[in-house]
Amino acid sequence: MIALPWTDHLIVAPIILPLAASGLMLLIKERHIRAKRAIAAVTISAMLAIALVLLHGAATAPAGGGAAIRTYLLGNWPAPFGIVLVLDRLSALMLAITSLLGFTSSLYATARWDQAGPRFHALLLLQLMGINGAFLTGDLFNLFVFFEVLLAASYGLLLHGSSTPRIKAALHYIAINVATSLLFLIGMGLIYAATGTLNMAHLAVRIHAIPDGDRMILDAGAAILGLAFLVKAGMWPLSFWLPKAYSAASAPVAALFAILSKVGIYAVLRVSLLVFTPGISSDAYFASFWLLFGGLATIAFATIGVLSSKTLSGIAAYSLMISSGTLLATIGARDGAVVAGALFYLVSSTLGVSAFYLLIELVQRGEIDDDALAPVTEPVFDDEYTGAVEGSDDAEIGVVIPGTIALLGGGFMFCALVLAGMPPLSGFISKFAIINGLLGSSGAIPMSTWILLTLMIVSGLAILVATTRAGIDYIWTPSNQAQAPLRISEAIPVGVLVAVCLGLLVFAAPVMRYMEQTTRSLADRSNYSSTILQAPRVQSAGDPL
């Protein structure tokens, strides 16, 4: 290859674009919040556009072979040695969701939340960069780096708006995640010791050649690494931090965090499908056993949690956990048809939870103590944050739309339906796809499948019961408090997310086809490995200059 076509650089753009934009923002003083909003808007729109282009490319790539797997050799170093970015159907999908959530959260935040603390937009962009990197990288250590990026950014975002409960929850969150990162490192070290490589594709090849005497080191490493992923994914009993942290976060942050737990799921899916090749040993079955039962326990616990939640944010957090549990259990079920449904479910539930988090704040507004948004006085030095904005009245974004209650009620209902898996939105179809896959397999249906099926239905019901109760309390029950007006910049993000959920239903067939292709290519390990390990470098006669 003589030179890289420019379209290939799009693969790395979702990482360097937000990084550069946040660097630029740091050069601008806090006072110029409009400039920052503009930079954020342009960057995130560009990211969304790029993600959609990449998704389109992945969707239209020919089904067989490695056509849908695109690689990007960073620094032009050959594959197992340098770091390689891999864009396949799964990562393209995850990038698109991330960018969409980034877009909606960022837009929503411009209504009020980006003034609740310094440097919100920079942190948000860095958060997106970390998530995108985690989805794109094909290297285990690089995955660790991006986990660190996204975790660090999530600490900052969680603390954004700093109030006592927020700081309390954030410190717990930080403690757990720092411990988890340590496990990640230990696990990775062990895997490197056993295989001598960090490139995931290379790992999938090398793993066949491990002598039996060294296998336990690899297994121990994989198990400890897996544990780190599962903490992130929110599997019971490693998920107790989740409801507290997510409930404490400000609305746009929590809405973005909906994708964070999916990073853990993604890592589990990616690594388990690549590394635990069935046939080598009992590991594969061992791992899927733990995933299945861990997932089931997670759904059960989260169902209990949903029912016992006293707040809407509690319901949202436990719904997220239900979605994690369902995904883990279906991945553990190890069945192609089920995984395709699970991916559909992943998209739908992530968007649903995200929209729900945004709505919660709108619905509960007036009841939430807005202390965090009150400006703090006494600036101490130059860059002291006071919450002051240039041009104090924000008339341009304060456009109030009528029919607040009706819109909120409708939005709330849609979100609840998506989460509960009820018609007419995408939640129904994705749950149907999973159950259809579970029941569609030939041969006897194992007990665990019946349990999973029951739990899926019961958890949906629990969400319905809980959201109905809460919705009636917050929206239908007459209260003396006047409903705070709804702003356009708050309504649009929710509307976009709900509309996408509706779109997923209407265009279920192409979406499902995409998911099925994704599943098939995920299962084709040798193709994945060979495509990546043979990725061509840019060759040149001499120096590039």
Add this chain to the structure above:
Amino acid sequence: MTDSRILLLVLALPFFGSLLSALLPRTARTAAGLVAGSVAVLATALLIPFYAPVARGEIVRLEIGWLPTLGLDLVFRVDGLAWLFAMMVLVIGALVVLYTRYYMAREDPVPRFFSYLLAFMGSMLGIVLSGNLVQLAFFWEMTSLFSFLLIGYWYGNRAARDGARMALIVTATGGLCLLVGVLLIGRIVGSYDLDVVLASGGTIRSSPLYLPALILVLLGAFTKSAQFPFHFWLPHAMAAPTPVSAYLHSATMVKAGIFLMIRLWPIFAGTDAWYFIVSFAGLATLLVGAWAAIFQHDLKGLLAYSTISHLGLITLLLGLSSPLAAVAAIFHTVNHATFKASLFMAAGIIDHESGTRDMRRLSGLARFMPFTATLAMVAAAAMAGVPLLNGFISKEMFLAEALDARGGPVIGFALPVLATLGAAFSVLYSLRFIHQTFFGPPPTDLPKVPHEPPGWMRRPIEILVIACLVVGIVPAATIGPVLQSAVRSVLGAQTPTYSLAIWHGFSAPLLLSMIALATGTLAYFRFRDALNRRAGPPVIARFKGGRMFERVLADIVRRARSLEGLFGTRRLQPQLRLLVCLACLAGLLPFLQLGYATGGLPVTPLDPAFAVIWIVGGICAVGAAQQAKYHRLASLVLMAGAGLVACISFVWLSAPDLALTQLLVETVTTVLLLLGLRWLPKRQPEVWPDDRPPARVVFRRSADLGIAIAAGLGAALLAYAMLTRPLPDTISRYFMEQAYPQGGGRNVVNVILVDFRAFDTLGEIAVLAIVALTIFSLLRRFRPASESIEPPVQQRMQDAADLHAGGRRVGDTKKDYLLVPRIIMEWLFPVIFVFAIYLLVRGHDLPGGGFAAGVAMSIAIMLQYMAGGTRVVESRLRIRPLRWIGAGLLLAVVTGVGALAFGYPFLTSWFRYLELPVIGKVPFGTALFFDLGVFLLVVGATALMLVAIAHQSIRTPRARTPARPDVPPVIREEGED
């Protein structure tokens, strides 16, 4: 014209109308009514032509591909039964729309009502026209949803909210059961297509999954059709506006369950399970409903329970499993829809015009509203099964089927008796409805003076009542063919011969019918005053389904809360404990399975000096942990000691790069942490009652110690197993070999950092930037604990000494403190600065690099702050750490992006030796720019943290409001509070 595509239009029209109506302004009730009415009429008109093919026994199908891979295509399908039900939904829907227009008050947001109603109508049509079972379940849940909105329309009213919620939860739960049942059917048959399923009755009945599928489907049908014991939601749904009741409880919603049972009758019926479950549920519902209806005082309550009872009757007929019974069931479904809709509307008129629905207050209304009274009387007579009306014919068929029921002598005797009893109850409550309301003396304490409603409000009732009469008198000529086509579409070849006529000669059913009429009438006149005095139905009054439902729900929530407490925690310590335990387990299991063995490498002999260093390091680490709780300073110092030992180890093991970095990082972190200590409130030593910690605390601590030892031991064993094995062929060899030829650097570590894996470095500096930003943001809003706001003790003592000593001002002591070292520290700045640049430049070939240089540089800044104090430093030095960070990030990114211009991937490096005058040959590469970015960022990030902490001490404390709850969080140990 019967193009099957018209079906889609029929289905889409209501949803379109719903959307349109939702967009109308709040007060546009006539416009909304027009939209709704025209939708209903138009859809009816479009559907009528389908009667021709349907009557010929054809099935009109429309298939739209949707999700073919999952066997889920949209299939719309009309046969006799679907046509009949669809017409019912549409015609009664149109009448309800007309009625609603006059019923609703001007203040109500009527367009919204019509919007819900139309969407509900569409969903109901979706059920009856579905040719795919999953699609049916889909629309099924949608009816639950829209009925929720309709019932809760007056949501300001608590009863409406509760009733709506109850209806939703009960019917949606049933819907989910139905969905699973349908999926099971799909698994048995291999298709969700209704025609395929209907053709596979035998396969289904012989499958081991038959019973679970049957039970799940029936749960769906029973909850929807308010069958015992799920009937309780229906009376609560009466909080809805009357048009909703008239619609939901006559032709739609509750008939969905009946429709489903009729639809799947050919595949499910005929087994003992079906017979017993369905017949029993139907019979119980029939009797419970009728019995309860007798004791209602609310007109709508009476009608609600009578609906339950009639639904039970239909279910019982279906359960009997004979084709003739199925015919009777279909016929009664239609009849019930007509008379029940008209009765609800009449009840609504009475409520509307007199202000109450309480039968004990109503009396003699016939003289105020004679037309309405007549209409209600005819409809009620149909409900009671009086001859010449449609209810009579289907009831006679029902009694005939009860007499013919199979199942042994007990059932053979009991069923006709119970059926007659049910019929007698029906007569009783119908008579009570009419007599109590319309006859007797004029009412005395009504909120309004009753009068006839507007004519158009009565029109729908008139139409329905005429239907009752016509069908009752000439059934064969009117409903006959339609019924026949519906029956044939269900029963196919099993279709029995039956005759629809009011007179079949003297027969046993007729006798039973007459007995029921007579008994009911007699009983009413015997007990009517007693009935008015009773507060609730005897015997079954204790079974208050609604209250039980609420109690069960509350119970579930309570239990969930205690379970959540049992299986979850919100505290940090147990979570970390769990994490460590699970990590130990995860590390241990593979070795348990495969055995633990060390590798074959020879063990290096232990150098005593190295061992001593490590023992010191270990003691430091353990000491740091031990002191962490009460003596943070000691703990920090010990931790630094352990860090230094790590640094010495790196030197010992010939890793100068790591050693240098470790040393610098250790210095900076320790200093920063020490600065932060100032703001942590002092910990109070714990005081236990007996000067001795209680047993559970001792236990918890020992357990934690055990876990810590286990984890440490586990890590050591893992490391040992790993290090005694020869390293496999790793990718690191490539780095060693290629660092100089391709990376242009002799320091492999640095080449890895800035070239081979520069992307990792880019990520890591981003992490550093984020962490610095986070700390900065956090400290911007930091409010110290009240006990930490005061200056520290030492400073107060110095100030006090200054105050008392003559000739000194407050602060002088502080100023004189460490005077000589301070000057040295200030002078060190340029020295360290040069050293840092030296580290940066030489990094590619010798230990050093951007990171180390950055940390070194930040030490220089830190020393300035320590020596001179915040204000002094900042008056001399402009530090803008955020800009440094931003510039560093941008420089690193831009360096990487530069490669793109030459067609290379991001971060591709370039280097060569430059010939500089004086200095000579100098290595020069893009990696240096990248490293410079790293340097800038590290300096900026460290400085930002330093500045953020330093500024705390010069912040003026806020006005004295220490009572605020916003004191910064203190991590508390569990069990302490």
